[in-house]
Amino acid sequence: MSEECGLREPAGKAAVITVGTELTEGLRTDTNGPYIARQLSRIGFTIGETVSVRDDADEIADVVRELTRTNALVVSTGGLGPTHDDVTREGVAHALGRGLHEDPGARALLEHLSMKGESASVRQDFMRQALVIEGAELIKPATGTAPAQLVDTPAGQMLVLPGPPHEMQPLLEGFIARYQSVQETSIDLSVFGMNETRVMHVVQPIISDVDGITFTVLASAKESHVILADSGCGHETLASRAQRVEEALGDVVFSHSGETLAEVVVHEAVRQGVTLATAESCTGGLVSGAITSVPGSSDAHNGGIVSYANSVKMGVLGVSPQVLATVGAVSEECAQQMAEGARRALGTTYAVSTTGIAGPGGGTPDKPVGTVCFGLATPTGTRTYRKVWRGGARADVRARAVSFALDLLRRQLFGLSLERR
Numbered sequence: 001m002s003e004e005c006g007l008r009e010p011a012g013k014a015a016v017i018t019v020g021t022e023l024t025e026g027l028r029t030d031t032n033g034p035y036i037a038r039q040l041s042r043i044g045f046t047i048g049e050t051v052s053v054r055d056d057a058d059e060i061a062d063v064v065r066e067l068t069r070t071n072a073l074v075v076s077t078g079g080l081g082p083t084h085d086d087v088t089r090e091g092v093a094h095a096l097g098r099g100l101h102e103d104p105g106a107r108a109l110l111e112h113l114s115m116k117g118e119s120a121s122v123r124q125d126f127m128r129q130a131l132v133i134e135g136a137e138l139i140k141p142a143t144g145t146a147p148a149q150l151v152d153t154p155a156g157q158m159l160v161l162p163g164p165p166h167e168m169q170p171l172l173e174g175f176i177a178r179y180q181s182v183q184e185t186s187i188d189l190s191v192f193g194m195n196e197t198r199v200m201h202v203v204q205p206i207i208s209d210v211d212g213i214t215f216t217v218l219a220s221a222k223e224s225h226v227i228l229a230d231s232g233c234g235h236e237t238l239a240s241r242a243q244r245v246e247e248a249l250g251d252v253v254f255s256h257s258g259e260t261l262a263e264v265v266v267h268e269a270v271r272q273g274v275t276l277a278t279a280e281s282c283t284g285g286l287v288s289g290a291i292t293s294v295p296g297s298s299d300a301h302n303g304g305i306v307s308y309a310n311s312v313k314m315g316v317l318g319v320s321p322q323v324l325a326t327v328g329a330v331s332e333e334c335a336q337q338m339a340e341g342a343r344r345a346l347g348t349t350y351a352v353s354t355t356g357i358a359g360p361g362g363g364t365p366d367k368p369v370g371t372v373c374f375g376l377a378t379p380t381g382t383r384t385y386r387k388v389w390r391g392g393a394r395a396d397v398r399a400r401a402v403s404f405a406l407d408l409l410r411r412q413l414f415g416l417s418l419e420r421r
Contacts, residue, residue, distance in 0.1 A: 012045065012046065012071075012072035012073075012156070013045070013046050013047075013048045013070065013071045013072055013073075014040045014045035014046065014047055014048070014071055014072060014073040014074070014075065015047070015048055015049040015050070015051070015067040015071045015073075015074050015075075016033050016036045016037055016040075016047065016049070016050040016051070016074075016075050016076075016077075017050075017051050017052075017053060017060075017063055017064065017067065017074065017075070017076040017077070018030050018032050018033045018050070018051070018052045018053075018076075018077055018078055018163075019052075019053055019054075019055060019060060019076060019077065019078035019079040019088050019163065020052070020054075020055060020078045020079070020163065021054045021055045021056075021085070023052040023078075024052050024053065024054050029393075029395055030052060031165065032077045032078070032163065032165060032168060033050045033052070033077075034050075034218065034220055035165070035169070035172075036075050036077065036161075036168075036172060037050060037218060038218050038225060038227070039172055039173070039176055040073065040075065040176075041214075041216040041218060041225075041227045041229070042176075042186040042188060042227055042229060043176055043179045043186065043229065044179075044186070044214045044229045044230075044231045045072070045073060045214075046214065046216065047216065048070075048071065049067065049071075051063055051067070055079055055085035055086070055087060056087070056091075057087040057090040057091040057094065058091070058094075059091070060076075060079070060087065060088055060090075060091025060092065060095070061091040061092070061094040061095040062095075064076070064091060064092050064095035064096070064158070065095040065096075068095065068096065068153035068154055068155060068156075068158055069154055069155055070155060071155055071156065072155055072156035072157075073156050073157055073158070073159065074153065074156075074157075074158040074159070075158070075159045075161065075172070076088060076092070076158070076159070076160050076161065077161045077162070077163050077168050078161075078162070078163030079091075079163065080129065080146040080147075080160065080161070080162045080163070081129065081145075081146055081162070081163070082127075082128055082129055082145075086128070088160060089128075089131050089132075089133060089149075089160070092133055092149075092151070092158065092160055093133045093134070096133070096151065096153060096158075098133050098134040098135060098136075098151070099133075099134045100131045100132065100133060100134065101131070101132060101134060102127075102130050102131055102132070103130050103131075103132040103138055105138070106129070106130035106132065106138055106147055107127060107130040129145055129146050129147070132149060133149055133151050133160070135151060135152065136149040136150060136151035136160075137149065137150040137151070139171055139174065139175070141162070141167055141170075141171060142167075142170035142171065142174070143166055143167050143170060144162060144164060144166070144167035146162040146167065148160060148161050148162070148171040148175070150175070159172075159175055186227060186228065186229040186230065187227070187228045187229075187238065187239070187242040187256060188225055188226070188227050188255075188256065188257075188258050189225070189226040189227075189228070189242065189245060189246055189249065189253050189255075189256050190223055190224075190225055190253065190254050190255040190256070190258070190259070190260075190261075191223060191224040191225070191226060191249060191252050191253055191254070192222075192223045192224070192252060192254055192261060192403050192404075192407050193252040193407060194224070194249065194252045195219075195224075196217055196219040196224055199217050199219075199224055199226060199249070200217055202245070202248050202249055203215060203217070203226055203245050203248075203249075206241060206244050206245050206248060207228070207241050207245070210233055210237060210241060211232065211233065212230065212231050212232030212233030212234070212237070213228055213229070213230070213231065213233045213237070213238060213241060214227075214228070214229040214230075214231045215227070215228055215229075216229075220399075221392065221395070221396040221399040221400050221403075222261075222399045222400065222402070222403045223254075223261065223403055226245060226249070228241065228242050228245065242256070251411070251414075251416045251417065254407070254410055260290075260294075261290070261403055261406040261407060261410060262290040262291050262293060262294050262297075262406055263294050264410055265291065265406055265409045265410050265413065266291060266294040266296065266297045266300055266301070267294075267296075268410070268413045268414065269300035269301075269409075269413060270296060270299045270300045272413065274300065274348075274349035274350065274413070275300055275301070275302050275346075275347070275348040275349045275350070276291065276300055276301050276302065276348055276349070276350055276351070276352075276409065277301070277302050277303060277304060277305075277342045277343055277345075277346040277348040277350070277351040277352075278291070278303075278304035278305070278342060278351065278352055278353070278354075278405070279304070279305050279307055279317055279338040279339055279341060279342035279351060279352075279353040279354075279375075280304060280305070280306050280307070280353065280354050281306075281307055281308055281313070281329065281338070281353075281354060281355040281356070282330075282354055282355060282356040282357065282358045282372060282397075282398065282401060283354045283398050283401050283402055283405070284306055284308065284398075285304060285306045286398060286401075286402045287304065287352065287354060287401075287402050287405045287406065288301070288303070288304030288306075290402055290406060291304075291406075302346040302347065302348050303346050304342070305317060305341075305342055305345065305346075307319075307338060310324050310329055313329065313334065313337075313338060316341070316345065317337065317338050317341030317342060317345065318337060318340075318341040318344070319334055319337040319338060319341065320337060323337060328367075329355055330355055330356050330357055330367050330371055330372075330373055331355075331373055332373050332375070332384035332385070332386055333384075334355055334373065335353045335354070335355050335373040335374050335375035335384050335385075336353075336375045336377075336382050336384045337375075338353035338355060338375055339351045339352060339353035339375030339376060339377035339382055340375070340377045340382055342377070343377040349378070349379065350376070350377065350378055350409060350412055350413075351375075351376075351377045352374065352375065352376050352377075352405045352406075352408055352409055353374060353375040353376075353377075353405075354372060354373075354374055354401050354402075354405055355372070355373050356370075356371050356372030356373060356397070356401060357369050357370065357371050357372075358370075358372075358394045358397040358398050358401075359392075359393070359394045359397060360393075360394060368388060368390060369390075369397070370388050370389040370390050370391070370392055370397050371386070371387070371388050372386075372387050372388075372389070372397065372400075372401045372404070373385065373386050373387075374386075374387070374401075374404060374405055374408060376408045376409070376412060376418070378412060383408075383418055385404075385408070387400075387401075387404060
C-alpha cells in the first residue's frame with residue numbers, strides 16, 4: 001500500500017463530485033453528496049459546490065480539473081467498481097496528469113476475494129479495482145472491494161471514494177477522523193419545522209461578530225442542520241454562541257448531538273415507558289421503518305399498519321365509509337380515524353397517521369400533489385393536521401411526511417406546542 005499523504009488543515013473550500021449516469025439522468029436520487037457535504041462541514045470546510053457527472057472518463061476529468069484548481073479538498077464518490085463504466089480512476093488520473101499502476105497489496109486482497117470459476121475476462125475486470133493513481137495513498141475498504149484513494153492536487157487534496165453508501169461512509173469517517181487532532185469541536189443543531197432561509201436569518205446575527213466560527217446550513221427534504229465549527233474561536237466561545245443559536249431557534253431544534261428524529265422519539269418514549277404505533281397510507285411504512293431502524297425501538301414501538309387501500313382503512317383501522325365517501329381518504333377526518341384505529345388495534349399510548357397524495361399524479365385543485373394529512377392520537381384526544389408541500393418529487397413529499405409525523409410524536413413526548421403547524 002502507498003504511504004499516507006500529509007494531513008492538511010480542515011479549512012477553506014471543498015467540493016463534492018458524485019459520479020453516475022443514473023444520477024445525471026434522474027434515475028436515482030443522490031444521497032451521497034449531501035452526506036459527504038455534511039460530514040466535511042463538521043470539520044470546518046465550506047462546501048462551495050456539489051456536482052453530478054456521467055460515467056464518462058473525459059467528463060469526469062474536466063470536472064476534476066476545474067474543481068481541484070480552487071478547492072482545498074475535493075471528494076468524489078462512485079465509479080470505482082469492476083464494471084466497464086467504472087472510470088473514475090481513469091478520469092482523475094488524466095485530470096491530474098498522473099498514471100495508473102496496479103498496487104500489489106490491493107491485488108492480493110482482491111485475489112483473496114475473487115470467486116473461483118469465473119471467466120478470465122470477469123476476473124480481469126474485477127482486478128481493475130487494484131489500479132491506483134500515481135502517488136496516491138490507498139485506503140483499505142472496511143466493507144466491499146473498492147479501496148479509496150487520496151491524492152495531492154494543485155490546491156490541496158482529492159479523496160476518491162466508492163459509491164455504495166455502506167462502502168463509502170466508513171472510508172469517509174476514517175478520513176475525517178484524521179482531522180480530530182487539528183479540530184476537535186463542532187456542533188450540529190438538527191432542525192425540523194423552519195425553512196433554510198429563516199434559519200439563516202436567525203443564526204447569522206448571533207455569530208456575525210465572532211471570528212473563527214465556520215457556519216453552514218445544510219437543508220434537505222427531511223430536515224436542516226446548522227453546523228457550527230471551531231476554526232479558531234475556541235471551545236468556550238463556540239459552545240456559548242451555539243447555545244444562543246439554539247435558544248433563538250427554539251423548539252424546532254430536535255438534537256445537538258447528531259441524533260435523528262427517530263432516535264430522539266424512540267429514546268424519549270423508552271425513557272417514559274410509553275408505546276407507539278403508526279397507521280400509514282402515502283408513506284407506505286416509512287414512519288414505522290424509521291422508528292424500527294433505531295436499536296431498542298422494540299421497547300416502545302408496538303407496530304404499524306400500512307393501510308394503502310380504503311378497504312384496509314375501513315376493515316383494519318375502522319375508518320368510516322361515510323368519511324371516505326364524503327371527504328375522501330386524504331382528509332383530516334380520515335387521518336383522525338386512522339390514528340385512533342391504530343392506537344386501539346395495537347394498544348399503544350400514542351399513534352400517528354399519514355394519508356396523502358405524494359404524486360406525481362392524483363392531485364386535484366382542492367388537494368394538489370403534496371397534500372398530506374396527519375393524525376396524532378393520545379389518551380386525551382386526537383389532533384389533526386394538513387400540510388401541502390408543492391413542487392417536490394414523490395420521494396421528497398414522503399420524506400417530509402415522515403419527518404413531520406415523527407416530529408408530532410417528539411412534540412407530544414416533550415410537551416412542546418402542538419398548535420396548528
